[in-house]
Amino acid sequence: xxxxxxxxxxxxxxxxxxxxxxxxxxxxxxxxxxxxxxxxxxxxxxxxxxxxxxxxxxxxxxxxxxxxxxxxxxxxxxxxxxxxxxxxxxxxxxxxxxxxxxxxxxxxxxxxxxxxxxxxxxxxxxxxxxxxxxxxxxxxxxxxxxxxxxxxxxxxxxxxxxxxxxxxxxxxxxxxxxxxxxxxxxxxxxxxxxxxxxxxxxxxxxxxxxxxxxxxxxxxxxxxxxxxxxxxxxxxxxxxxxxxxxxxxxxxxxxxxxxxxxxxxxxxxxxxxxxxxxxxxxxxxxxxxxxxxxxxxxxxxxxxxxxxxxxxxxxxxxxxxxxxxxxxxxxxxxxxxxxxxxxxxxxxxxxxxxxxxxxxxxxxxxxxxxxxxxxxxxxxxxxxxxxxxxxxxxxxxxxxxxxxxxxxxxxxxxxxxxxxxxxxxxxxxxxxxxxxxxxxxxxxxxxxxxxxxxxxxxxxxxxxxxxxxxxxxxxxxxxxxxxxxxxxxxxxxxxxxxxxxxxxxxxxxxxxxxxxxxxxxxxxxxxxxxxxxxxxxxxxxxxxxxxxxxxxxxxxxxxxxxxxxxxxxxxxxxxxxxxxxxxxxxxxxxxxxxxxxxxxxxxxxxxxxxxxxxxxxxxxxxxxxxxxxxxxxxxxxxxxxxxxxxxxxxxxxxxxxxxxxxxxxxxxxxxxxxxxxxxxxxxxxxxxxxxxxxxxxxxxxxxxxxxxxxxxxxxxxxxxxxxxxxxxxxxxxxxxxxxxxxxxxxxxxxxxxxxxxxxxxxxxxxx
Amino acid sequence: xxxxxxxxxxxxxxxxxxxxxxxxxxxxxxxxxxxxxxxxxxxxxxxxxxxxxxxxxxxxxxxxxxxxxxxxxxxxxxxxxxxxxxxxxxxxxxxxxxxxxxxxxxxxxxxxxxxxxxxxxxxxxxxxxxxxxxxxxxxxxxxxxxxxxxxxxxxxxxxxxxxxxxxxxx
Numbered sequence: 006x007x008x009x010x011x012x013x014x015x016x017x018x019x020x021x022x023x024x025x026x027x028x029x030x031x032x033x034x035x036x037x038x039x040x041x042x043x044x045x046x047x048x049x050x051x052x053x054x055x056x057x058x059x060x061x062x063x064x065x066x067x068x069x070x071x072x073x074x075x076x077x078x079x080x081x082x083x084x085x086x087x088x089x090x091x092x093x094x095x096x097x098x099x100x101x102x103x104x105x106x107x108x109x110x111x112x113x114x115x116x117x118x119x120x121x122x123x124x125x126x127x128x129x130x131x132x133x134x135x136x137x138x139x140x141x142x143x144x145x146x147x148x149x150x151x152x153x154x155x156x157x158x159x160x161x162x163x164x165x166x167x168x169x170x171x172x173x174x175x176x177x178x179x180x181x182x183x184x185x186x187x188x189x190x191x192x193x194x195x196x197x198x199x200x201x202x203x204x205x206x207x208x209x210x211x212x213x214x215x216x217x218x219x220x221x222x223x224x225x226x227x228x229x230x231x232x233x234x235x236x237x238x239x240x241x242x243x244x245x246x247x248x249x250x251x252x253x254x255x256x257x258x259x260x261x262x263x264x265x266x267x268x269x270x271x272x273x274x275x276x277x278x279x280x281x282x283x284x285x286x287x288x289x290x291x292x293x294x295x296x297x298x299x300x301x302x303x304x305x306x307x308x309x310x311x312x313x314x315x316x317x318x319x320x321x322x323x324x325x326x327x328x329x330x331x332x333x334x335x336x337x338x339x340x341x342x343x344x345x346x347x348x349x350x351x352x353x354x355x356x357x358x359x360x361x362x363x364x365x366x367x368x369x370x371x372x373x374x375x376x377x378x379x380x381x382x383x384x385x386x387x388x389x390x391x392x393x394x395x396x397x398x399x400x401x402x403x404x405x406x407x408x409x410x411x412x413x414x415x416x417x418x419x420x421x422x423x424x425x426x427x428x429x430x431x432x433x434x435x436x437x438x439x440x441x442x443x444x445x446x447x448x449x450x451x452x453x454x455x456x457x458x459x460x461x462x463x464x465x466x467x468x469x470x471x472x473x474x475x476x477x478x479x480x481x482x483x484x485x486x487x488x489x490x491x492x493x494x495x496x497x498x499x500x501x502x503x504x505x506x507x508x509x510x511x512x513x514x515x516x517x518x519x520x521x522x523x524x525x526x527x528x529x530x531x532x533x534x535x536x537x538x539x540x541x542x543x544x545x546x547x548x549x550x551x552x553x554x555x556x557x558x559x560x561x562x563x564x565x566x567x568x569x570x571x572x573x574x575x576x577x578x579x580x581x582x583x584x585x586x587x588x589x590x591x592x593x594x595x596x597x598x599x600x601x602x603x604x605x606x607x608x609x610x611x612x613x614x615x616x617x618x619x620x621x622x623x624x625x626x627x628x629x630x631x632x633x634x635x636x637x638x639x640x641x642x643x644x645x646x647x648x649x650x651x652x653x654x655x656x657x658x659x660x661x662x663x664x665x666x667x668x669x670x671x672x673x674x675x676x677x678x679x680x681x682x683x684x685x686x687x688x689x690x691x692x693x694x695x696x697x698x699x700x701x702x703x704x705x706x707x708x709x710x711x712x713x714x715x716x717x718x719x720x721x722x723x724x725x726x727x728x729x730x731x732x733x734x735x736x737x738x739x740x741x742x743x744x745x746x747x748x749x750x751x752x753x754x755x756x757x758x759x760x761x762x763x764x765x766x767x768x769x770x771x772x
Numbered sequence: 773x774x775x776x777x778x779x780x781x782x783x784x785x786x787x788x789x790x791x792x793x794x795x796x797x798x799x800x801x802x803x804x805x806x807x808x809x810x811x812x813x814x815x816x817x818x819x820x821x822x823x824x825x826x827x828x829x830x831x832x833x834x835x836x837x838x839x840x841x842x843x844x845x846x847x848x849x850x851x852x853x854x855x856x857x858x859x860x861x862x863x864x865x866x867x868x869x870x871x872x873x874x875x876x877x878x879x880x881x882x883x884x885x886x887x888x889x890x891x892x893x894x895x896x897x898x899x900x901x902x903x904x905x906x907x908x909x910x911x912x913x914x915x916x917x918x919x920x921x922x923x924x925x926x927x928x929x930x931x932x933x934x935x936x937x938x939x940x941x942x
Binding site: 343388392393394395396429430454455456457458459470471472473474475478480 | 797798799800801802803804805809810815817818845849850851852853
């Protein structure tokens, strides 16, 4: 027996929906036990539901009241005390009936009855939903030891989690250790990061793997199996004391990559002073021993006996509960462009950082790399590769601020130097940023609002170019000794590799994509995997720190118990029907469908977020949702239509469409009462069949309301759904029903007017 | 005097010229790359800005408009992918219709009525051709009075003669 509970919501519902009539109509069905109450959400109301279940032996419940977005959890928990919490369904007769149709009580009542009947039919097919409990490992993998990764490792280590920090290079610290001073405080970069380098290196809960890369990740959220390869250093990290005698004696000199060739290093080296770990590394390609087999000077001079030419690649396997990706950025390669980067006196912002670093390769002196002389003039050029349709369309965010910083630092040290700065716009949003810019403007830099066309090599290793100052409308000829490019930031090679290894979603520019840019900025589509720092987008140091803190909090929440408990509102694949086409594996954004040892596709429940995309795209109907199955949705649709055939079914996604409809109700934005909503987790759930099914049952039309394009909460569910809708429209055209009777709308969850407008628009063409 | 912006004109240029017009963020790379800007008062960026604001009176009677050589360097360098020459050519069409075509361009256009080609054909060309063993006059409108008359008929039917101020000498 099904209990149907009708709520008055004080007078909110009962003023416009005739509850008496609803009760009268529904009571005609002997299989229903119909009760009404003023406030079902109150303690008394909840008691009424629970008592009725027990006394009348109800096995299913329908609550007709407000939006499930409003009190859904209250009723779910209430029902959950006496029945399985999924043996329940809600009909939204407040937002979708009483409020939005308050000018027509008769229609509001008629629609309410249809929605309740739809809910009754659906709940009849509900099955108890179980829970999944899986153990989790309290170990955390942090990939990338730049400032973001280090901060994340420290945060997790301090919380008591065991952290594995993996770094590709021989030292930790990333790009930040290369910087001189940092905006907007002008404090020395090394002074701020150095304590953190040492803290993380000596942290009892953090193990650092340098010269190491993550090669493979398998397993599941809460228990990932990670394979790491550690490249040989040819120096025993345990024994090396960092005394440096080996490098002193080594006969091979090479340009130091760390200083962009501004300094030389030996074949055995540490990139720069003050590095962590203070352990030497042999570059195999440079070392005379590896090239000729003859040299062994370092071995002879190492008192600690740390040199080990026989060191081999090591393979390390770990089990971790969660993964944080902090693999950072690289500078965009401007080779063979109009920027003339091949010229020795055209350098990038990072190269200038090395120059002005007092402990850097030039001891803080600015030089022309061509001859080592002090330049008489220096020109900064912004947006080199950024905001450029031919290269990177995005703004690299940090360049305005670091150029402003560098320009005024140079001006302070070299008051005689002529400094130009070519820019399109100066962008300084950020705490204390505009104040910093204001101080800078008084420094006397030539600000040229315009961009050069092509940087040409001039006489005496100078650079010359034309630039049009759009403020004075003058075409200027610039001849300068040194050009500093604000080179665009792009995802690092490591970031691109991790996107592949972890199957992370990334944007067109290659930066890793969060689940939602605003609401879940550090979560990825893969449960238990988080992204931080400039692997996500160019950002200043403070935001990398914020990211790392945020992601640490997310990981701590994820791993807080020894186990994960999840409701099995997931998908299942029937191996008897499955034709093994692989569409679902391909389509799943969460790597939640895997082939098991017997070659059968299985849903990894712990990874499945229940969007329903696989169920919609499965060509053989083998893929089915445990909750909100095709059959359940179909009987809900036919239930509504049998009660009121003058209906347009509006499949609305739980994330945006449904919320927008609620808002339309709250704001009394009236639309046709023909439009009756069926809630789906994502428009991805709405299969071709579900789009056409209502027409079989006599519906006047079908609308699908999803999130804005590019803002789908399940990444791309609304894109595929829209494509299916286009196809379904063609079929409706062919069979004479008319494609205009099926429409897809994109809207944000806050856009009540858009829902109302869309509902009105479709009602107009579906008489 | 303050000027009124004319969004309708701007939208017309975007629609008929090229829709990339509004993407311009005025970085000036076009002007910096323009060989004409260096020696004339034509400034590419300024012209695009006038168009964005719909300042018709700053564009159509403006002699600068005719100083673009359509070399396409601006388009190649433009970081926003604005189809600059296409827009300039469209603006020229509007200017020509409004009676502002530059004399040099009118002169070139007149060649079409005289020779059937945008370039002239002189005795020295005929001599040069003969010395190469070619027919003195090529088999185009130059060698066919009828073809030239047909072309003139087409151009007159389209009002091209009055557009460029050409009057046939009797």
